[in-house]
Amino acid sequence: MAGLGHDHGFGQGTRQRAETRTLVVAAITCLVMLVEVAAGLWTGSMALLADGIHMGGHAVALGLASAAYYLTRRHARDRRLSLGSGKINDLAAYTSALLLGLSTLWLVLESARRLFYAEPLQALEAMAVATVGLVVNLLSVWLLAGVGRHHPDHAPGSPHAHHHAHDHAHGHGDHNLRAALLHVLADAATSVAAILGLLGAWLWGWRWLDPAIALVTSLVILRWSRGLLRQTISVLLDAQAPAELRTVVRERLESVAGGRVADLHLWSVGHDAWTLVASVVCHAPASPAMYKAALAGIDAIHHPTVEIHHCTACRSPGAHG
Secondary structure, eight states: OGGGOOOOOOSOOSOOHHHHHHHHHHHHHHHHHHHHHHHHHHHTOHHHHHHHHHHHHHHHHHHHHHHHHHHHHHTTTOTTSTTOSTHHHHHHHHHHHHHHHHHHHHHHHHHHHHHHSOOOOOHHHHHHHHHHHHHHHHHHHHHHHTTOOOOOOOOTTSTTHHHHHHHHHTTTOOHHHHHHHHHHHHHHHHHHHHHHHHHHHHHHOOTTHHHHHHHHHHHHHHHHHHHHHHHHHHHHTTOBOOHHHHHHHHHHHHTSTTOEEEEEEEEEEETTEEEEEEEEEESSOOOHHHHHHHTTTOTTBOSOEEEEEEOOGGGSTTOOO
16 A cells, blocks of 8 residues: 555645746736836826836736746645646736636727827826836746746657657646736837827827727737637647657557556646546556656656556457457
8 A cells, every 4th residue: 555655746835936037027027017007197198108007917927927826836745636836827828818808898999989089198208117017027927937938849750850859748837927927028018108199299299090009919919818818728728648648658658568548648737737537458468667667758648547458359269459
C-alpha cells in the first residue's frame, strides 16, 4: 500500500514569478485608473474616459488573476479537488475575458452615440493624461511579458525530438497570465487611440475622431476577448490535448511490448499540467508501470492511468495479423 501512494499535487504548488508581477501591475493599474477616470470627466474626452473605465475593469481582472494564483498554490494538494487546483487559473482567465468583453460592449455603444452627439472636449489636457496612461501600460506589458516565454517547438523526427513532447506539453500556456496581459494590452491600445483622437481634435477640430477611434479599438479588443474565451472554455470543458501531444503520447505507449492504444483521453488540468486515461492492447506481458515509465520524459503529465488488455486472438490457430 505504501508503494502505491503518491503526491496529489499536479505541479501547481510552487509560487510563480507571474504571481508577484501580476500583483504589482494590479496596484499600478488601480492608481492610474483613478487618475484617468477623473481626467476624462474633467476634460470631456470619451477616449480618455474609455481608457479609464477599461483600466477599472482591468484592475478588477488583474486582482482576480492575483487571487487565482494564490488560491491555486494554496489548494494545490487539496484532496477535495480531484484533479488539482490548476483550473482555478483558467476559471479566472475566463472571467477576465468575459469582463473585458462586457465592458468593451458598453464602450462600443457609447462611442457610437458620441459620433452623432459630440460633447465639449479639452483635448490638450486629456492628451497629457492619456500619454501618462500609455507609459504605465507599456511598463505593465514589459513586467508581464517577461514571464510568459515558452520553449521553442520541434517537429517529430528532428534532432531535438526528445524535447518535442515536453514543448507541446507546455503549449497551451498560462491562460491566467495571458488574460492579465490581454487586459494591459487593451489598455495600451485604448491609450494610443485616445492620443490619436485627441490630437486630431486639437489640431483640426475633428471631435468626431475621438469616439471613432475608440469605436475601432473596442472592436479589436472584442476580438481579443473572444479568442481568450474560446481557449479557456476548452480547458474548463476538458477538451482533448493538441494533436502533437496526443501523437507523442500514443507513440510512447505503443513502444512498450508491441502495444496498441485502443482508447486515449488526454486533457489539461491546469497550466503546464496534463493527465490521461488510456486503454492499451498488448501481446507480451506488461504492467502499467512499464507504460508509465515510457511517459517519463513528458514532465507535465501527472497521474496517468493505463488500462491493459492482453491480446489472445493472435495466438489462436488460424489467426492472422
